[in-house]
Amino acid sequence: MPPAHHPRLTLAAMLLLLLGPLLGCATPPPANDPEAVADFNEANDPLEPTNRVLYKINDGLDTILLRPAALTYQAVVPEPVRTGVHNILSNLNTPVQLGNDVLEAKPRRAGDTTMRFLINTTLGVVGIFDVAKKLGYPNHDTDFGLTLALWGVPDGPFLFLPVLGPSNPRDAVGRGVDIVADPFTWVGKGAAVTALNWSRYGLTVLDERSQYLDAIASIKKTALDPYATFRSLYRQHRRAEIEAARNDDRGTVPVWFPQPQTTPKN
Amino acid sequence: MINRRASISLIAALPALLTLPALLALPVGVVHPAQASTAGDRAAAFIKATGAKLVAAINATSGSPAQRRQVVGEIIGSTVDVDGVARFCLGRFWRTATPAQQQQYQSLFRTMLIVNIASKLGDYQGVTFTVGATQDREAGEIVSTVIARPNNAPTNIQWLVANATTDPKIIDVIAEGTSMRLTQRDDYASFLSQHGYSVDALIAALHNQLSQAG
Numbered sequence: 260m261p262p263a264h265h266p267r268l269t270l271a272a273m274l275l276l277l278l279g280p281l282l283g284c285a286t287p288p289p290a291n292d293p294e295a296v297a298d299f300n301e302a303n304d305p306l307e308p309t310n311r312v313l314y315k316i317n318d319g320l321d322t323i324l325l326r327p328a329a330l331t332y333q334a335v336v337p338e339p340v341r342t343g344v345h346n347i348l349s350n351l352n353t354p355v356q357l358g359n360d361v362l363e364a365k366p367r368r369a370g371d372t373t374m375r376f377l378i379n380t381t382l383g384v385v386g387i388f389d390v391a392k393k394l395g396y397p398n399h400d401t402d403f404g405l406t407l408a409l410w411g412v413p414d415g416p417f418l419f420l421p422v423l424g425p426s427n428p429r430d431a432v433g434r435g436v437d438i439v440a441d442p443f444t445w446v447g448k449g450a451a452v453t454a455l456n457w458s459r460y461g462l463t464v465l466d467e468r469s470q471y472l473d474a475i476a477s478i479k480k481t482a483l484d485p486y487a488t489f490r491s492l493y494r495q496h497r498r499a500e501i502e503a504a505r506n507d508d509r510g511t512v513p514v515w516f517p518q519p520q521t522t523p524k525n
Numbered sequence: 526m527i528n529r530r531a532s533i534s535l536i537a538a539l540p541a542l543l544t545l546p547a548l549l550a551l552p553v554g555v556v557h558p559a560q561a562s563t564a565g566d567r568a569a570a571f572i573k574a575t576g577a578k579l580v581a582a583i584n585a586t587s588g589s590p591a592q593r594r595q596v597v598g599e600i601i602g603s604t605v606d607v608d609g610v611a612r613f614c615l616g617r618f619w620r621t622a623t624p625a626q627q628q629q630y631q632s633l634f635r636t637m638l639i640v641n642i643a644s645k646l647g648d649y650q651g652v653t654f655t656v657g658a659t660q661d662r663e664a665g666e667i668v669s670t671v672i673a674r675p676n677n678a679p680t681n682i683q684w685l686v687a688n689a690t691t692d693p694k695i696i697d698v699i700a701e702g703t704s705m706r707l708t709q710r711d712d713y714a715s716f717l718s719q720h721g722y723s724v725d726a727l728i729a730a731l732h733n734q735l736s737q738a739g
Contacts, residue, residue, distance in 0.1 A: 288718075294617050295722070298714055338676065473648070481641055483730050487715030491708045499702020 283308040303416050304490065310419035314486045317424060329468035343387040345466050349398060350379050350386025351459065355441050359401040363409050367509040371396045399507075400500060403440070404433025408501045417490055425493035565659035568666035568689040575604045575695070576654050576670065583649045594643040601642065606687060606694035607635045613696075614709045615724075618717060622724045630724065633731040640738050651675045665689060665696060
């Protein structure tokens, strides 16, 4: 199947086409106002005018399309089913997750991911039930953007991507690499596979959006500048996620083996 | 959380603000045994007591909104350094604001905080929390807690407590890695930069928001 026919790749191409004509740059404040200049540099958002336009478009789409869909999903589909869907989607992400764990040189995380896949695919009935978590193999987030961060790649200026939302060059590249690296992007062909891929994609959107219904509504209600608030939250959250991965130095010694002394650190 | 790559929520790939169970499992509060000093212990005890007060207020939801606001106002007044947080959130503009503006702003900030928290109490019916490790930071003691709500993934919340040994006060709340006061300061800073750095415009906007919140 040529790459452009894959749903996610098609979408990525469409986004790039959309983005082109919209490029505009923020005007830095006058140099005689050093504090304003410091603020401008700290915001690190040279494409702010473009980003804001894309935020508005996304927000509009969200209001008329995604939010109602997520509300319906929440109202119509019972909670246990939604959890099952979430777990299946999470299980499908295992190959990419494992690849990143390995590239990040996090053996314990890679072990967790492997055990989660083996346990949840079998005992958990193709991933519907997260049995592994109860057995001591918790899930964790990772992606190639995070891997790049651990390799020392800086995030770069803020980007608000059409449809995808807050990002930056590093995380956007990481997202693309994850899509290409995902075996499910390439496995099989034909209408059925395309339909399955689109279903996975659509369900992922519903699953994620329905989890943030309250959080997003409350931000939009209480923030004076929701765009800037989302920008700040994205960055802080990302930083915390990266630090959590960086500091995850749990050993890989089996529980029945004498445990090495854990060195306290701060 | 799943599948960040495909996390294409429209406005919000904006990931995982509040419910990111994966992070919970990570060693957030690794403490030097020697440093689990009285400051950390006192901060933890203080957060435990404050949490208990809030849970009591949540479960006593029979009151009218006005009553609830009064209770929340009392708890916040005695446990949060509201004026300090307000100053932090205004950032560099605090220095350039006139005393009248400062006073107006601080009073609005306090009311906003109380109204926002009081309006959310209902969502926290049946909440439980456990106090975990503490960490020593320059700004104060960080106390980690896990908040569990029925039908919600547990949330990792950290509380930054200043003056733990003398007059403990909360100066920040960090939810899944996102600091509330930092987020608020970024929000105000951006608003101000879009409105000619006018503190009066900010005060007007806060007024407006408050009147809409009813």
